[in-house]
Amino acid sequence: MPVARKYKIEEVLEGCRYYIQRTGRRVTFEYALVEGVNDRPGDAERLAGLLKGMLCNVNLIPVNPVEGTLMRQPDNRRVRTFKRILADRGINATVRREMGRDIAGACGQLKAGYMKE
Numbered sequence: 001m002p003v004a005r006k007y008k009i010e011e012v013l014e015g016c017r018y019y020i021q022r023t024g025r026r027v028t029f030e031y032a033l034v035e036g037v038n039d040r041p042g043d044a045e046r047l048a049g050l051l052k053g054m055l056c057n058v059n060l061i062p063v064n065p066v067e068g069t070l071m072r073q074p075d076n077r078r079v080r081t082f083k084r085i086l087a088d089r090g091i092n093a094t095v096r097r098e099m100g101r102d103i104a105g106a107c108g109q110l111k112a113g114y115m116k117e
Helices: 009-023 041-051 076-088 109-116
Strands: 027-033 056-062 092-095
Touching: 009 027, 009 041, 027 076, 041 056, 041 076, 056 076, 076 092
Parallel strands: 027 056, 056 092
Antiparallel strands: none
């Protein structure tokens, strides 16, 4: 997303901390897991470090395989390991339930189908 290039991660996290402080509400972060790109234990460690002490939840989203891209979905073992590392460091995390993949209607797959036409 173009807006993602506008702000540094530190600025976004500072805004999230301010929001939490002012409202007392938890922030949810969406984290798309891509095999071999950002699903390694070190990636989980870095994420936990960024979110340390923050009232938050991380929604882990294993990417869907999309024809014509190099993005691959991590296997369940890697996803569980990533989630456990976050939990061990006090970061609440959930794994998004997969829906629509069997009909090529999952996230990313619809756009790929549209782009072919």
